[in-house]
């Protein structure tokens with residue numbers, strides 16, 4: 473720890489906002505699913521003025537600043553790097569405001585407020601923030617990474633929810649700006665808020681977020697549709713969008729290997745399958761905010777009817793079976809996949825996204841090539857296939873770790889198939905960080921990288937966080 477650095481920062485925000493001991497820093501240095509880093513010091517201001525003071529000082533003194541919300545990010549951008557020189561700015565104590573406006577159906581929250589806290593505050597109003605994921609991020613981190621999640625097909629990502637942002641620009645003055653307020657309609661020039669959403673900390677530090685929220689579903693029904701392969705899921709998706717209409721709230725895909733890992737390692741999970749696991753399965757969910765009146769068809773009735781109709785069509789021939797039941801045990805299997813894979817071996821994850829019409833062809837091409845060229849890796853894919861998302865995860869024996877060269881060959885092969893052959897995305901929902909900057913450099917066209925660098929220059933005198941578009945142009 474650099475004592476002079478700590479003393480300078482303490483003068484700005486007070487001693488109590490600083491953490492310097494290795495024991496205190498450990499939680500901020502350890503990452504959710506990557507190697508993590510080593511911060512020189514952690515600073516935790518309680519108000520936007522403190523954030524502005526820290527940013528201004530670090531920009532003026534050319535000190536690198538890492539920005540952290542809840543540290544649930546997966547791409548190597550949530551922690552300091554391993555130099556030991558970066559200041560880590562944690563937003564976790566920006567807990568105010570937390571103001572619910574039920575009539576506007578919106579919330580204004582300090583950047584450090586967690587998703588679970590927002591939803592607890594919304595519960596009495598029958599509302600919720602419809603971003604559904606297996607972590608509990610901050611609203612600032614969610615805006616910075618444009619979080620997607622399992623209800624994307626119905627509600628979209630964070631970009632669709634955010635009505636306004638307050639942020640500190642990465643300049644030597646630490647300028648505080650408000651990018652739009654809680655209006656749904658505001659056509660008064662460039663919508664800079666949308667440039668900041670998904671940019672990580674590259675343009676500055678988000679200190680407060682205003683976002684739209686939704687009525688909570690009152691009735692939910694789910695089914696697990698067992699299929700011969702992913703190709704059979706795509707006509708089912710079109711059918712459910714037509715027949716389920718606005719009730720369709722999730723369409724999640726799971727390969728046999730992913731199901732098997734979840735069931736083998738998920739604590740307390742009971743297998744709903746009476747026979748062997750299917751090659752592929754889809755979790756379909758319908759939900760409605762309406763309370764049931766006598767004589768109304770429930771989402772469960774709609775779901776059963778829609779699936780029965782589909783079985784009658786030619787496309788329904790790809791179905792092996794349909795399991796219906798309470799939604800929670802079916803979601804428990806879906807949510808257990810990530811931990812199941814980690815328990816099974818070393819996971820090499822790819823957060824890919826495609827046009828939905830390319831999903832099956834990509835999978836077929838990737839399985840055919842990787843099973844021959846990289847037989848030591850087992851393909852355990854799953855994902856939010858209703859919006860084209862695929863967590864194309866590969867697992868290998870932890871006792872026979874691949875060499876760095878082999879891993880690099882594997883990554884090249886997957887990105888070549890996904891991004892060059894099928895024009896997919898190398899980061900469907902997790903954003904940019906040290907883990908995927910090499911792909912950004914090689915897969916993003918030079919004129920686009922140049923434009924990103926120029927946009928960054930308009931917001932920031934110096935890039936914060938893990939991504940500096942100026943050096944990646």
Ligand SMILES: Cc1cc2nc3c(=O)[nH]c(=O)nc-3n(C[C@H](O)[C@H](O)[C@H](O)COP(=O)(O)OP(=O)(O)OC[C@H]3O[C@@H](n4cnc5c(N)ncnc54)[C@H](O)[C@@H]3O)c2cc1C
Pocket residue numbers: 504538539540541542543544545546549550563583604605606607608609610611612613614615616617618619620621622672673674676677678679810901902937938
């Ligand atoms: C189990 C698990 C499941 C997940 N599932 C999903 C999923 O389904 N969909 C999905 O999209 N993601 C998912 N994620 C990834 C992660 O939860 C999201 O990216 C999340 O929104 C990050 O928020 P955070 O507060 O944890 O931010 P952090 O991890 O702390 O930071 C993430 C990035 O945002 C920047 N940042 C954080 N706060 C601010 C701020 N106030 N101002 C400017 N920049 C900031 C950081 O510098 C970094 O670049 C999952 C993660 C885990 C561990």
